[in-house]
Structure formats: C-alpha cells, structure tokens
Amino acid sequence: MNSMWTVMSFTMRNKLRSKSFIVTTIILGVLLCVGANVPYLLDKFASGGGPTKVGYAVSAQGEVQGEVGDIIKGLEMEFGKAEEQAVQLVPVEASGSPDEQAAALKQAISDKKIRGYLVFNPNEAAGFPDVTYYSKKMLDMDTAQALQNGLRTVKTEQAVKEANLSQEQLSKLFDPVKLESVQINESANGKTEEEQGTAIGLTYAILILLFMSVMITGQLIATEITAEKSSRVMEIIVTSVSPLKQLFGKVIGTFLVGLLQLVVLVGAALANLLQPHNRDSLESMGIRLDSIEPQMVIFAVLFYLIGFFLYAMLFAAVGSIVSRTEDLGQAVMPITILTLAGFYIAIFGLTQPDSALIKVCSFIPFFSPFIMFLRIGLANPAWWEIALSVAILAASVLLIGWLSAKIYRAGVLMYGKRPSVKDLIKAMKAFNV
Structure with a gap:
C-alpha cells in the first residue's frame, strides 16, 4: 500500500510542478472568467449601442402624406412605448422619382445617419402597403423582427378603428395574455x-x-x-x-x-x-x-x-x-x-x-x-x-x-x-x- 501512495504522490508532484499544467490552468481560468462575464458584456454592448436608426423618405417640407404618414406615426408611438427602444425612425429628405429617393436614402446610410431605410409600396387588395426594409447588414434579423411586430400592431389598430370598437373592447383585445410555464414534478410543486x-x-x-x-x-x-x-x-x-x-x-x-x-x-x-x-x-x-x-x-x-x-x-x-x-x-x-x-x-x-x-x-x-x-x-x-x-x-x-x-x-x-x-x-x- 505504501508503494501505491508513493506512486500517487509522485504523479501529483510531477503534474503540479509541470509548466504545461500551470499554464493550462491559468489560460483556462482566464477564459472561464471572461466567459462568466459574457452575459453582462452582451447586455452592455446591446444597451450601449442604442436603437437602430431606420430612415424613411420625406418631402422637402419634411412631410409624409396619406396612409404612409399614419403608419409612420403609429410606428413611432409603438416603438416609444418600449422600455428599451429597438428602432428609431429618422426622416430623410428624398424627393423626386423612386430612384432619386432610393439614392438619397442610400447616401444617408453612407453618411452613417441611418443603418437602413423603409420603402412603402401601395397594395389596395390588402388594404395596407407592402413594406420593404433595405439594409447593408446581411442578417439584420432583430431590426426586421421589431419592424414587423410594429407594423402588425399598426395594421391591427387601423382595422380596430374601422370596426368602431369601444374602449373596453379595445382593452380586452390588446391586453397581453399572461402565460407561466411550470414543469410537472411528482415529488414537488414543479419547476x-x-x-x-x-x-x-x-x-x-x-x-x-x-x-x-x-x-x-x-x-x-x-x-x-x-x-x-x-x-x-x-x-x-x-x-x-x-x-x-x-x-x-x-x-x-x-x-x-x-x-x-x-x-x-x-x-x-x-x-x-x-x-x-x-x-x-x-x-x-x-x-x-x-x-x-x-x-x-x-x-x-x-x-x-x-x-x-x-x-x-x-x-x-x-x-x-x-x-x-x-x-x-x-x-x-x-x-x-x-x-x-x-x-x-x-x-x-x-x-x-x-x-x-x-x-x-x-x-x-x-x-x-x-x-x-x-x-x-x-x-x-x-x-x-x-x-x-x-x-x-x-x-x-x-x-x-x-x-x-x-x-x-x-x-x-x-x-x-x-x-x-x-x-x-x-x-x-x-x-x-
């Protein structure tokens, strides 16, 4: 038995004294310390970057006429309700033909005034314009999802107004549904x-x-x-x-x-x-x-x-x-x-x-x-x-x-x-x- 303890202690001493073991432990420790702070760093960078600036074309007088103007106002109100605003709509002066407007909006992206822009195309059959979001970023999924949710809400509100619902009915319609998920556990109340x-x-x-x-x-x-x-x-x-x-x-x-x-x-x-x-x-x-x-x-x-x-x-x-x-x-x-x-x-x-x-x-x-x-x-x-x-x-x-x-x-x-x-x-x- 003594000889086994001798082998064990000899093995431990060799490992603990080896430079590779010490360096590996230090490197892994540093990586784990950095990894443990990743959630905080992600939150910090996400909040520090601010909302994504999305442009839309306005006339020389700074106006948007018709249905598009109502949609823009609805989107601004919707994004303003959030605790952390995901999208900020920025008016960009762009008049003339559609190609000239697109050129002005692309120039605003180059000047870093905005990160993308919206284009509204009429769709009389749907009763709501088709919206296209243009961005240089290949996978700008978060911004696209925020815009889609905002547009869906605006469209719903417009449909509700046309239905002439009462305030009480509106509250019932828009109040969020509370859903809590609990895992069943036979030996306890669940997780x-x-x-x-x-x-x-x-x-x-x-x-x-x-x-x-x-x-x-x-x-x-x-x-x-x-x-x-x-x-x-x-x-x-x-x-x-x-x-x-x-x-x-x-x-x-x-x-x-x-x-x-x-x-x-x-x-x-x-x-x-x-x-x-x-x-x-x-x-x-x-x-x-x-x-x-x-x-x-x-x-x-x-x-x-x-x-x-x-x-x-x-x-x-x-x-x-x-x-x-x-x-x-x-x-x-x-x-x-x-x-x-x-x-x-x-x-x-x-x-x-x-x-x-x-x-x-x-x-x-x-x-x-x-x-x-x-x-x-x-x-x-x-x-x-x-x-x-x-x-x-x-x-x-x-x-x-x-x-x-x-x-x-x-x-x-x-x-x-x-x-x-x-x-x-x-x-x-x-x-x-």
Whole structure:
C-alpha cells in the first residue's frame, strides 16, 4: 500500500510542478472568467449601442402624406412605448422619382445617419402597403423582427378603428395574455421557468466539465504510462512497485490533480458569476444561481466521480499496451469516440430529454454519466431508474477496473508491435488479478 501512495504522490508532484499544467490552468481560468462575464458584456454592448436608426423618405417640407404618414406615426408611438427602444425612425429628405429617393436614402446610410431605410409600396387588395426594409447588414434579423411586430400592431389598430370598437373592447383585445410555464414534478410543486433555466444551464455546464475532465485527464494518464514504457523506465519501476499499484496510484494521483484544477477553475467562474452585475444579467436570462437544487449538485458529483474512473481505467489500460507515444492517438480513438458519442447525445437531449434514445442511453454505462444526469436535471426520471443506472455504472466500473488491471499487468512489459487481442488474452491468463 505504501508503494501505491508513493506512486500517487509522485504523479501529483510531477503534474503540479509541470509548466504545461500551470499554464493550462491559468489560460483556462482566464477564459472561464471572461466567459462568466459574457452575459453582462452582451447586455452592455446591446444597451450601449442604442436603437437602430431606420430612415424613411420625406418631402422637402419634411412631410409624409396619406396612409404612409399614419403608419409612420403609429410606428413611432409603438416603438416609444418600449422600455428599451429597438428602432428609431429618422426622416430623410428624398424627393423626386423612386430612384432619386432610393439614392438619397442610400447616401444617408453612407453618411452613417441611418443603418437602413423603409420603402412603402401601395397594395389596395390588402388594404395596407407592402413594406420593404433595405439594409447593408446581411442578417439584420432583430431590426426586421421589431419592424414587423410594429407594423402588425399598426395594421391591427387601423382595422380596430374601422370596426368602431369601444374602449373596453379595445382593452380586452390588446391586453397581453399572461402565460407561466411550470414543469410537472411528482415529488414537488414543479419547476418554474427560472428553475428550468437554471437546471438547463447547470446541466450544460456539468456535461462540458465532465467531458473536458475525462478527455484531458484520460489522455494524461495514457500518455504518461506510454512515455514511461517507451523510455524503458517501466522496467525499473516494476522492480520496486507492482503493476497494479502503479495503475491505481497513477489513476488516483491524476484524478486528485484534475480535481484540484477543476476546483480552481469552477471557483474562478463562480466568483465572477456571483458578482452583482453578472447575477442581474443571468436573472434577465431566467437563470438564478440561488435556485440550484442540492440534489442536482450531489448527483453531479456522483456521476462525475464514477464517470471519471470508468474512462480513466480504459485510458490506462490502452496506454499500457502501446510502446510508442506516436501510436497512442490511434489506440485511444475508440475511447474518444465513446466519450464524444455520450457528450453529443446529451447535447441532443437538452431539447428532447424524454425521447426513447435518451432513456435507453441513460442505462448504457459508457453514456450514463452524461445522459442520466441530463434526465435528472431536465426530465425527472423515477427513483428506480436513477438507482438502476447508478448500479449498472458502478458494476461496470468494477468490471472494467478488474479487466483494465489484467490488461495493464500483462501489457506494461510487452514491447514492439502492439499486441493483438489474442496475445493479450494469452498474457492475461498467465497472471491472476
């Protein structure tokens, strides 16, 4: 046992002292700090830019005659009601033929007086002009949507006036309908929209953390074992430490280093997210950190631990049968594909957490660390489903750990060409684990 702790502490010291680990942690920490402030920065830039200035043609006297003038007045009133004005209508002197008016409006865009302009074409059949919005920006969807909503409201108001409705009838017609979305939960009163938004955000964050942790630390384990084997250091190590103690020492040591790195990164992200300006921005998106359910955190830790050791054992076993680091990428490809499949199925499940594919995959051990946690956060599975998934996953970790130990015991001293499955089975039978 002492030799295993020696391997573990040696692995931890090497990782913590390496410049690559320190630089990577600092870079990831900075990126997470920036990412945690993205909602605030988006709000800041969005509000700081002001409304989009949209021009329309007026005569030399600054007038717009007829039906178009009424539409412009209606739009100005509609946009003025909003707390944050999305569009500001700007009159542009443009008289003469339609081509001359278009030239004057394009010149106003070049002079940066406006960002786009409206053109009204009569449509007697519809009883309302056809409106075209011209802009240099390819995908100016927000402005176009605001204009469309405003024009729809103006058209409705004109139709209502023609119908001679009373003020009471107008109020009933235009009062907004209040709709609150609540997720049904058999064990509680259900999740509100804010709790649903928080659950989605937390689930997405945990999925990414688990995926990154498995890929980064798993590759570290496999690379270190292969490097020791290719440099023949393994022959010296096995004379004083048994291969099994090496395996578990490296896996546990790398896990503790990865966990320390994860705590630092998550701490940096939370320290920024809990700042008042970021908290307000998240609440505007329907995410409240104080509404995170404790059981979500518990299940996140549980599936993170079990999922990590499941994949770490696989990476260690594969690393032990590769003699050159150049061949490691190809050897770990199947494990990488399994990890990517679990992650991308979970990303698909964010919008379809109750689909048959998600339910089936939540009981497959290679996918359940991602998928079952997703279902717990978004779909409220039955308690027996969670218990069954955890039991299958835990049994798989023990089975794969035992199998990986046999592979590691047989593979660490097998040099030259990568052994075939038949060679591995023959070598594994020679050792009892």
